[in-house]
Amino acid sequence: PKMSPSELRRKYLRNLQLHDWFPALTPRLSPLLAPNLLKDETAVPRCPNAWRDWFELFVSHPECPGFPFLHRDACHVHAAATQIVGVKRWLLFPPETAPFLYASGPTGSRSSIKREFLETLFEPAIPLRTIHEYPLIANVGASRIVCDVGPHETIVVPADWWHAARAADADAVFDENETRGRDK
Numbered sequence: 001p002k003m004s005p006s007e008l009r010r011k012y013l014r015n016l017q018l019h020d021w022f023p024a025l026t027p028r029l030s031p032l033l034a035p036n037l038l039k040d041e042t043a044v045p046r047c048p049n050a051w052r053d054w055f056e057l058f059v060s061h062p063e064c065p066g067f068p069f070l071h072r073d074a075c076h077v078h079a080a081a082t083q084i085v086g087v088k089r090w091l092l093f094p095p096e097t098a099p100f101l102y103a104s105g106p107t108g109s110r111s112s113i114k115r116e117f118l119e120t121l122f123e124p125a126i127p128l129r130t131i132h133e134y135p136l137i138a139n140v141g142a143s144r145i146v147c148d149v150g151p152h153e154t155i156v157v158p159a160d161w162w163h164a165a166r167a168a169d170a171d172a173v174f175d176e177n178e179t180r181g182r183d184k
Contacts, residue, residue, distance in 0.1 A: 058173040068164035070101060070111035070118055073157070079175055082154040086171025090155055091122050092145040093162040100136040101162050111162070113137075118164060122146055 058081075070091070073079055081088075093101060104112040111118070113134055120130045121137070121144065131138045148168070149155045157163050 056175045058175060059171070060167045061170045062167050064167070068118060068166040069115070070113055070121075070162055070164040072098075072109050072160055072162045074107070074109060076159040078159050079157040080154055081149070081157070081165075081173050081175045083149045083151050084172040084174055085151055087148055087150045087168040088165045088171055088173065089122055089146065089148050089168060090157075091164045092147075092157065093140060094143050095160040095162075097140045097143055098160075098162065100139040102134060102136065119166075121164075122166065 068091075070093075072095075098108075102112045104110055113121075117130045117133055120127050124146075126137060147155070
């Protein structure tokens with residue numbers, strides 16, 4: 001069934017594996033990017049095959065429910081997100097702030113901070129109502145980074161950095177995830 005424009009704006013197409021959706025593109029991208037330890041089955045034997053060429057497409061709109069959410073990426077990967085169209089505002093926290101970000105879930109890689117309060121963390125100063133609801137967040141101090149990424153710009157999110165991103169308008173992002181070992 002055909003969706004209306006308002007229904008489409010509420011969809012968040014994320015983690016679309018390029019090798020599934022655009023199979024001819026993946027072999028052309030691999031040589032352009034840095035060596036990825038995930039491709040080496042001897043170095044990383046227990047890894048889903050989809051992650052060996054971890055290129056993803058994200059398409060979103062500001063009206064998407066459940067977006068943004070604060071998290072750190074699985075498998076200690078570095079992520080390089082290149083904005084294709086639109087503008088996205090990014091929020092980043094270094095790994096040492098993890099104790100103050102209300103980690104939850106079986107892997108502790110997603111924050112339990114509710115969206116209404118997470119939205120306030122994109123602002124220059126954290127409002128008192130957010131600190132009242134989540135008092136540990138006051139400990140992140142000046143380590144929080146907020147920046148806008150526009151078309152043809154790339155942001156690199158290092159392994160274990162907590163992050164969230166929100167679309168300023170309809171947008172599309174190409175993302176490449178890799179690992180070179182935890183010491184690099």
